[in-house]
Amino acid sequence: MGKHGEDLGVVAGLVRASFLVNAVYAESAREYGLTVQQGQLLCVLMGRPYGMGDLGATLGLEKSSLTGLVDRAVRRGLVRRESDPDDRRAVRVVLTAEGRDLAEDFYAATCRRVADLADGLPAADREKLAALLGRVVRENQVPTVFLDAVQR
Amino acid sequence: MGKHGEDLGVVAGLVRASFLVNAVYAESAREYGLTVQQGQLLCVLMGRPYGMGDLGATLGLEKSSLTGLVDRAVRRGLVRRESDPDDRRAVRVVLTAEGRDLAEDFYAATCRRVADLADGLPAADREKLAALLGRVVRENQVPTVFLDAVQR
DNA sequence: CTCCAGTAGTTCGTGCTAAGAACTATGTAT
DNA sequence: ATACATAGTTCTTAGCACGAACTACTGGAG
Numbered sequence: 001m002g003k004h005g006e007d008l009g010v011v012a013g014l015v016r017a018s019f020l021v022n023a024v025y026a027e028s029a030r031e032y033g034l035t036v037q038q039g040q041l042l043c044v045l046m047g048r049p050y051g052m053g054d055l056g057a058t059l060g061l062e063k064s065s066l067t068g069l070v071d072r073a074v075r076r077g078l079v080r081r082e083s084d085p086d087d088r089r090a091v092r093v094v095l096t097a098e099g100r101d102l103a104e105d106f107y108a109a110t111c112r113r114v115a116d117l118a119d120g121l122p123a124a125d126r127e128k129l130a131a132l133l134g135r136v137v138r139e140n141q142v143p144t145v146f147l148d149a150v151q152r
Numbered sequence: 153m154g155k156h157g158e159d160l161g162v163v164a165g166l167v168r169a170s171f172l173v174n175a176v177y178a179e180s181a182r183e184y185g186l187t188v189q190q191g192q193l194l195c196v197l198m199g200r201p202y203g204m205g206d207l208g209a210t211l212g213l214e215k216s217s218l219t220g221l222v223d224r225a226v227r228r229g230l231v232r233r234e235s236d237p238d239d240r241r242a243v244r245v246v247l248t249a250e251g252r253d254l255a256e257d258f259y260a261a262t263c264r265r266v267a268d269l270a271d272g273l274p275a276a277d278r279e280k281l282a283a284l285l286g287r288v289v290r291e292n293q294v295p296t297v298f299l300d301a302v303q304r
Numbered sequence: 305c306t307c308c309a310g311t312a313g314t315t316c317g318t319g320c321t322a323a324g325a326a327c328t329a330t331g332t333a334t
Numbered sequence: 335a336t337a338c339a340t341a342g343t344t345c346t347t348a349g350c351a352c353g354a355a356c357t358a359c360t361g362g363a364g
Contacts, residue, residue, distance in 0.1 A: 010278050011266045013285030014173050020292055021170035023212055035320065035351095052342060060175055065322045067343055072320075089330045089341040114163045120291040125284055126162050132273065132281040133165030139272040140172055187322095187349065204313060217351045219314055224349070241312040241359045 020117060028110040032102060037069055039110070042078060042095065042103035049092040051084070078102060172269060180262040184254060189221055191262070194230060194247065194255035201244040203236070230254060 022036075029039040037059075044050065044058055052070070056063050070093055073079040078099035084090035095103060118126050174188075181191040189211075196202065196210055204222070208215045222245055225231040230251035236242035247255060270278050 009282030009286065010270045011263050013282045013289060014169065014266050014269065015177075015262075016289045017166065017285045018170040018173035018177075020289060021166050022174065025167075025170075026212075037321065053340085060178075061321090062323055063342065064324070064344085068321075084341095087331070087341080089328095091342070110167075111163050114166050117166065117292055118162045118288055121284065121287060125287075128280065129284040129288070130161030130165045132277060132284070133169045134161065135273060135277075136270055136281070137165060137168045137172060140269055189350070205311085213350090214352060215313065216315085216353070220350070236312095239312080239360075241357095243313070 021114060024113045024117065025110060028106065028113050032106045032109070034106060038073055039106055041069060041073055042099060043107055045079065045093060045095045046100070046103045046107060049082070049094040051090050051092055055093060073099070173266060176265045176269065177262060180258065180265050183261070184258045186258060190225055190230070191258055193221060193225055194251060195259055197231065197245060197247045198252070198255045198259060201234070201246040203242050203244055207245060225251070
Protein backbone atom coordinates (compact mmCIF):
# COMPACT_ATOMS: atom_id res chain seq x y z
CA MET A 1 0.00 0.00 0.00
CA GLY A 2 1.04 3.55 0.47
CA LYS A 3 0.36 4.99 -2.95
CA HIS A 4 -3.39 4.68 -2.99
CA GLY A 5 -6.50 6.70 -3.25
CA GLU A 6 -7.00 7.58 0.35
CA ASP A 7 -3.63 9.24 0.44
CA LEU A 8 -5.40 12.20 -1.00
CA GLY A 9 -6.70 12.71 2.48
CA VAL A 10 -3.28 13.38 3.91
CA VAL A 11 -2.19 15.25 0.83
CA ALA A 12 -5.15 17.58 0.77
CA GLY A 13 -4.91 17.97 4.51
CA LEU A 14 -1.28 18.90 4.39
CA VAL A 15 -1.67 21.26 1.46
CA ARG A 16 -4.65 23.06 2.89
CA ALA A 17 -3.27 23.22 6.38
CA SER A 18 -0.18 24.70 4.86
CA PHE A 19 -2.27 27.23 2.99
CA LEU A 20 -3.93 28.10 6.25
CA VAL A 21 -0.67 28.53 8.09
CA ASN A 22 0.71 30.63 5.28
CA ALA A 23 -2.26 32.92 5.44
CA VAL A 24 -1.97 33.26 9.19
CA TYR A 25 1.73 33.88 8.95
CA ALA A 26 1.24 36.50 6.27
CA GLU A 27 -1.45 38.26 8.24
CA SER A 28 0.66 38.26 11.34
CA ALA A 29 3.67 39.58 9.46
CA ARG A 30 1.62 42.29 7.87
CA GLU A 31 0.37 43.38 11.24
CA TYR A 32 3.93 43.87 12.37
CA GLY A 33 4.94 45.70 9.22
CA LEU A 34 6.95 42.77 7.96
CA THR A 35 6.85 40.66 4.87
CA VAL A 36 6.62 36.92 5.36
CA GLN A 37 10.25 36.51 4.40
CA GLN A 38 11.42 39.17 6.77
CA GLY A 39 9.39 37.53 9.51
CA GLN A 40 11.01 34.23 8.75
CA LEU A 41 14.41 35.82 8.78
CA LEU A 42 13.81 37.30 12.20
CA CYS A 43 12.48 34.05 13.58
CA VAL A 44 15.49 32.14 12.36
CA LEU A 45 17.85 34.72 13.81
CA MET A 46 16.13 34.59 17.18
CA GLY A 47 17.98 31.34 17.77
CA ARG A 48 21.46 32.54 16.93
CA PRO A 49 23.38 34.59 14.38
CA TYR A 50 23.84 33.05 10.95
CA GLY A 51 26.21 33.50 8.08
CA MET A 52 24.69 34.26 4.72
CA GLY A 53 25.40 30.75 3.57
CA ASP A 54 23.71 28.99 6.47
CA LEU A 55 20.87 31.40 6.21
CA GLY A 56 20.36 30.47 2.59
CA ALA A 57 20.42 26.79 3.40
CA THR A 58 17.96 27.25 6.24
CA LEU A 59 15.53 29.38 4.34
CA GLY A 60 15.96 27.53 1.09
CA LEU A 61 17.16 30.59 -0.80
CA GLU A 62 20.06 31.31 -3.10
CA LYS A 63 22.70 33.55 -1.66
CA SER A 64 21.93 36.19 -4.23
CA SER A 65 18.37 36.34 -2.97
CA LEU A 66 19.57 36.76 0.55
CA THR A 67 21.70 39.80 0.03
CA GLY A 68 18.63 41.84 -0.74
CA LEU A 69 16.55 40.39 2.05
CA VAL A 70 19.23 41.16 4.59
CA ASP A 71 19.86 44.58 3.04
CA ARG A 72 16.25 45.55 3.54
CA ALA A 73 16.25 44.21 7.07
CA VAL A 74 19.37 46.24 7.76
CA ARG A 75 17.77 49.32 6.28
CA ARG A 76 14.88 48.83 8.70
CA GLY A 77 17.28 48.52 11.58
CA LEU A 78 16.22 44.98 12.44
CA VAL A 79 19.44 43.26 11.68
CA ARG A 80 23.16 43.98 11.50
CA ARG A 81 25.99 42.47 9.51
CA GLU A 82 28.98 41.66 11.69
CA SER A 83 32.14 40.52 10.05
CA ASP A 84 33.45 37.22 11.28
CA PRO A 85 36.84 37.75 12.89
CA ASP A 86 37.98 34.26 11.90
CA ASP A 87 37.17 34.61 8.22
CA ARG A 88 37.23 37.98 6.64
CA ARG A 89 35.05 36.87 3.77
CA ALA A 90 32.28 35.80 6.05
CA VAL A 91 29.56 37.77 7.70
CA ARG A 92 27.31 37.05 10.61
CA VAL A 93 23.81 38.39 10.49
CA VAL A 94 22.64 39.38 13.94
CA LEU A 95 19.44 40.83 15.30
CA THR A 96 19.65 44.37 16.58
CA ALA A 97 17.93 45.17 19.87
CA GLU A 98 15.01 46.54 17.91
CA GLY A 99 15.00 43.49 15.69
CA ARG A 100 14.98 41.18 18.64
CA ASP A 101 12.05 42.93 20.24
CA LEU A 102 10.10 42.85 17.05
CA ALA A 103 11.05 39.24 16.41
CA GLU A 104 9.85 38.22 19.82
CA ASP A 105 6.57 40.04 19.51
CA PHE A 106 5.99 38.72 16.06
CA TYR A 107 6.94 35.22 17.08
CA ALA A 108 4.61 35.26 20.04
CA ALA A 109 1.73 36.67 18.04
CA THR A 110 2.22 34.17 15.28
CA CYS A 111 2.37 31.30 17.73
CA ARG A 112 -0.84 32.48 19.28
CA ARG A 113 -2.50 32.66 15.90
CA VAL A 114 -1.32 29.29 14.75
CA ALA A 115 -2.33 27.79 18.05
CA ASP A 116 -5.79 29.21 17.50
CA LEU A 117 -6.04 27.18 14.33
CA ALA A 118 -5.96 24.02 16.38
CA ASP A 119 -8.12 25.46 19.10
CA GLY A 120 -11.16 23.47 18.13
CA LEU A 121 -9.38 20.22 18.80
CA PRO A 122 -9.51 18.63 22.22
CA ALA A 123 -6.13 18.62 23.94
CA ALA A 124 -5.56 14.94 23.34
CA ASP A 125 -6.07 15.34 19.61
CA ARG A 126 -3.84 18.37 19.53
CA GLU A 127 -1.09 16.32 21.09
CA LYS A 128 -1.66 13.53 18.66
CA LEU A 129 -1.52 15.97 15.78
CA ALA A 130 1.66 17.49 17.15
CA ALA A 131 3.23 14.06 17.43
CA LEU A 132 2.29 13.08 13.91
CA LEU A 133 3.46 16.33 12.39
CA GLY A 134 6.59 16.08 14.44
CA ARG A 135 7.32 12.74 12.87
CA VAL A 136 6.66 13.97 9.37
CA VAL A 137 8.89 16.94 9.95
CA ARG A 138 11.65 14.89 11.50
CA GLU A 139 11.63 12.34 8.73
CA ASN A 140 12.00 15.06 6.16
CA GLN A 141 14.72 17.07 7.83
CA VAL A 142 13.08 20.44 7.87
CA PRO A 143 15.43 23.17 8.96
CA THR A 144 14.40 24.96 12.12
CA VAL A 145 12.66 27.96 10.73
CA PHE A 146 10.57 28.19 13.80
CA LEU A 147 11.78 27.52 17.29
CA ASP A 148 12.00 23.98 18.52
CA ALA A 149 11.55 24.28 22.21
CA VAL A 150 10.85 27.20 24.44
CA GLN A 151 14.43 27.98 25.26
CA ARG A 152 14.31 31.52 26.49
CA MET B 153 -6.27 24.85 29.26
CA GLY B 154 -5.69 25.46 25.66
CA LYS B 155 -3.19 28.28 25.77
CA HIS B 156 -0.32 26.50 27.42
CA GLY B 157 3.26 25.55 26.91
CA GLU B 158 2.78 22.28 25.15
CA ASP B 159 0.82 24.02 22.44
CA LEU B 160 4.19 24.84 20.99
CA GLY B 161 4.22 21.27 19.81
CA VAL B 162 1.27 21.75 17.51
CA VAL B 163 2.38 25.21 16.55
CA ALA B 164 5.90 24.20 15.62
CA GLY B 165 4.55 21.12 13.91
CA LEU B 166 2.12 23.10 11.83
CA VAL B 167 4.59 25.80 10.94
CA ARG B 168 7.33 23.42 9.96
CA ALA B 169 5.06 21.07 8.12
CA SER B 170 3.82 24.08 6.25
CA PHE B 171 7.37 25.08 5.46
CA LEU B 172 7.95 21.59 4.16
CA VAL B 173 4.87 21.62 1.99
CA ASN B 174 5.77 25.04 0.64
CA ALA B 175 9.20 23.81 -0.32
CA VAL B 176 7.77 20.77 -2.04
CA TYR B 177 5.19 22.84 -3.82
CA ALA B 178 7.80 25.31 -4.98
CA GLU B 179 10.09 22.60 -6.23
CA SER B 180 7.28 20.91 -8.06
CA ALA B 181 6.18 24.18 -9.62
CA ARG B 182 9.69 24.99 -10.67
CA GLU B 183 10.00 21.64 -12.35
CA TYR B 184 6.97 22.44 -14.43
CA GLY B 185 8.15 25.92 -15.28
CA LEU B 186 5.59 27.52 -13.02
CA THR B 187 5.77 29.83 -10.09
CA VAL B 188 4.01 28.75 -6.94
CA GLN B 189 1.26 31.25 -7.58
CA GLN B 190 0.72 30.12 -11.12
CA GLY B 191 0.60 26.54 -9.90
CA GLN B 192 -2.02 27.49 -7.36
CA LEU B 193 -3.98 29.33 -9.98
CA LEU B 194 -4.02 26.30 -12.24
CA CYS B 195 -5.01 23.98 -9.43
CA VAL B 196 -7.90 26.18 -8.45
CA LEU B 197 -9.08 26.45 -12.03
CA MET B 198 -8.98 22.69 -12.48
CA GLY B 199 -12.21 22.58 -10.55
CA ARG B 200 -14.13 25.16 -12.55
CA PRO B 201 -13.79 28.59 -14.12
CA TYR B 202 -13.67 31.54 -11.76
CA GLY B 203 -14.31 35.22 -12.01
CA MET B 204 -11.51 37.52 -10.93
CA GLY B 205 -13.34 38.33 -7.75
CA ASP B 206 -13.89 34.74 -6.64
CA LEU B 207 -10.36 33.96 -7.60
CA GLY B 208 -9.10 36.70 -5.34
CA ALA B 209 -11.20 35.46 -2.47
CA THR B 210 -10.04 31.89 -2.98
CA LEU B 211 -6.38 32.68 -3.29
CA GLY B 212 -6.43 35.42 -0.70
CA LEU B 213 -5.27 38.09 -3.11
CA GLU B 214 -6.39 41.58 -3.95
CA LYS B 215 -7.98 41.96 -7.31
CA SER B 216 -5.17 44.20 -8.42
CA SER B 217 -2.71 41.42 -7.73
CA LEU B 218 -4.74 39.03 -9.79
CA THR B 219 -4.76 40.97 -13.01
CA GLY B 220 -1.06 40.46 -13.40
CA LEU B 221 -1.09 36.83 -12.36
CA VAL B 222 -3.79 36.05 -14.88
CA ASP B 223 -2.08 38.19 -17.52
CA ARG B 224 1.08 36.18 -17.22
CA ALA B 225 -0.83 32.92 -17.30
CA VAL B 226 -2.60 34.13 -20.43
CA ARG B 227 0.70 35.10 -22.00
CA ARG B 228 1.91 31.57 -21.39
CA GLY B 229 -1.19 30.15 -22.98
CA LEU B 230 -2.36 28.40 -19.84
CA VAL B 231 -5.51 30.33 -19.26
CA ARG B 232 -8.07 32.37 -21.14
CA ARG B 233 -10.34 35.24 -20.17
CA GLU B 234 -13.90 34.66 -21.31
CA SER B 235 -16.37 37.42 -20.90
CA ASP B 236 -19.44 36.52 -18.94
CA PRO B 237 -22.49 36.82 -21.21
CA ASP B 238 -24.73 37.73 -18.25
CA ASP B 239 -22.57 40.55 -16.98
CA ARG B 240 -20.42 42.44 -19.36
CA ARG B 241 -18.18 43.74 -16.60
CA ALA B 242 -17.31 40.26 -15.46
CA VAL B 243 -14.79 37.81 -16.75
CA ARG B 244 -14.40 34.11 -16.36
CA VAL B 245 -10.91 32.74 -16.21
CA VAL B 246 -10.74 29.33 -17.85
CA LEU B 247 -7.96 26.83 -18.42
CA THR B 248 -6.90 26.36 -22.00
CA ALA B 249 -6.32 22.81 -23.22
CA GLU B 250 -2.63 23.30 -22.68
CA GLY B 251 -3.27 24.78 -19.28
CA ARG B 252 -5.44 21.85 -18.28
CA ASP B 253 -2.82 19.33 -19.30
CA LEU B 254 -0.14 21.16 -17.42
CA ALA B 255 -2.39 21.61 -14.42
CA GLU B 256 -3.16 17.93 -14.29
CA ASP B 257 0.46 16.90 -14.57
CA PHE B 258 1.54 19.44 -12.02
CA TYR B 259 -1.27 18.47 -9.67
CA ALA B 260 -0.43 14.79 -9.91
CA ALA B 261 3.27 15.37 -9.41
CA THR B 262 2.67 17.62 -6.46
CA CYS B 263 0.31 15.14 -4.87
CA ARG B 264 2.89 12.45 -5.27
CA ARG B 265 5.51 14.60 -3.66
CA VAL B 266 3.37 15.66 -0.77
CA ALA B 267 2.29 12.08 -0.25
CA ASP B 268 5.94 11.14 -0.05
CA LEU B 269 6.31 13.46 2.90
CA ALA B 270 4.01 11.24 4.90
CA ASP B 271 5.44 8.07 3.49
CA GLY B 272 7.29 7.17 6.62
CA LEU B 273 4.08 6.96 8.60
CA PRO B 274 2.20 3.69 8.84
CA ALA B 275 -1.13 3.80 7.05
CA ALA B 276 -3.12 4.03 10.24
CA ASP B 277 -1.19 7.09 11.36
CA ARG B 278 -1.52 8.66 7.96
CA GLU B 279 -5.24 8.33 8.22
CA LYS B 280 -5.24 9.74 11.69
CA LEU B 281 -3.17 12.66 10.50
CA ALA B 282 -5.49 13.22 7.58
CA ALA B 283 -8.48 13.21 9.88
CA LEU B 284 -6.93 15.68 12.29
CA LEU B 285 -5.76 18.03 9.58
CA GLY B 286 -9.15 17.72 7.96
CA ARG B 287 -10.75 18.92 11.14
CA VAL B 288 -8.40 21.83 11.51
CA VAL B 289 -8.97 22.82 7.95
CA ARG B 290 -12.72 22.50 8.17
CA GLU B 291 -12.92 24.50 11.36
CA ASN B 292 -11.01 27.30 9.76
CA GLN B 293 -12.83 27.44 6.49
CA VAL B 294 -9.94 27.14 4.12
CA PRO B 295 -10.93 27.71 0.55
CA THR B 296 -10.37 24.74 -1.71
CA VAL B 297 -7.06 25.58 -3.24
CA PHE B 298 -6.37 21.95 -3.75
CA LEU B 299 -8.94 19.43 -4.81
CA ASP B 300 -11.29 17.98 -2.27
CA ALA B 301 -12.12 14.60 -3.60
CA VAL B 302 -10.96 12.72 -6.61
CA GLN B 303 -13.73 13.78 -8.90
CA ARG B 304 -12.44 12.94 -12.31
C1' DC C 305 -36.16 57.06 -18.20
C1' DT C 306 -32.47 59.12 -15.53
C1' DC C 307 -29.40 59.33 -12.11
C1' DC C 308 -26.55 57.19 -8.91
C1' DA C 309 -24.53 54.04 -5.89
C1' DG C 310 -22.30 49.77 -6.09
C1' DT C 311 -19.64 46.02 -8.45
C1' DA C 312 -16.05 43.86 -11.76
C1' DG C 313 -11.75 44.57 -13.53
C1' DT C 314 -7.71 47.22 -15.04
C1' DT C 315 -3.88 50.51 -14.66
C1' DC C 316 -0.17 52.59 -12.39
C1' DG C 317 3.44 53.25 -9.04
C1' DT C 318 6.07 51.27 -5.26
C1' DG C 319 8.52 47.90 -2.82
C1' DC C 320 9.67 43.23 -2.20
C1' DT C 321 11.12 38.40 -3.74
C1' DA C 322 13.85 35.02 -6.31
C1' DA C 323 17.09 33.38 -9.48
C1' DG C 324 21.47 32.98 -12.33
C1' DA C 325 25.73 34.78 -14.04
C1' DA C 326 29.62 37.37 -13.40
C1' DC C 327 32.49 39.37 -10.11
C1' DT C 328 35.62 40.54 -5.66
C1' DA C 329 38.05 39.11 -1.92
C1' DT C 330 39.66 35.88 1.09
C1' DG C 331 41.09 31.29 2.48
C1' DT C 332 43.48 26.63 1.63
C1' DA C 333 46.13 23.12 -0.36
C1' DT C 334 49.95 21.84 -3.09
C1' DA D 335 53.42 30.79 -5.85
C1' DT D 336 49.75 28.88 -8.18
C1' DA D 337 45.31 27.25 -8.33
C1' DC D 338 41.05 26.03 -6.63
C1' DA D 339 37.37 26.68 -3.48
C1' DT D 340 34.39 29.51 -0.47
C1' DA D 341 31.64 33.77 1.17
C1' DG D 342 29.21 37.46 -0.36
C1' DT D 343 27.82 41.12 -3.59
C1' DT D 344 26.19 43.15 -7.91
C1' DC D 345 23.41 43.28 -11.88
C1' DT D 346 19.73 41.93 -14.69
C1' DT D 347 15.36 39.87 -15.48
C1' DA D 348 10.88 38.23 -14.15
C1' DG D 349 7.34 37.89 -11.02
C1' DC D 350 4.44 39.08 -6.84
C1' DA D 351 1.44 41.98 -3.87
C1' DC D 352 -0.65 46.05 -2.52
C1' DG D 353 -3.45 50.49 -2.59
C1' DA D 354 -5.33 54.31 -5.08
C1' DA D 355 -7.34 55.93 -8.95
C1' DC D 356 -9.75 54.81 -12.91
C1' DT D 357 -13.28 52.66 -16.59
C1' DA D 358 -17.27 50.22 -17.65
C1' DC D 359 -21.20 48.13 -16.59
C1' DT D 360 -25.38 46.85 -13.39
C1' DG D 361 -29.31 47.43 -10.68
C1' DG D 362 -32.23 50.08 -8.22
C1' DA D 363 -34.96 54.64 -6.63
C1' DG D 364 -37.17 58.38 -7.89
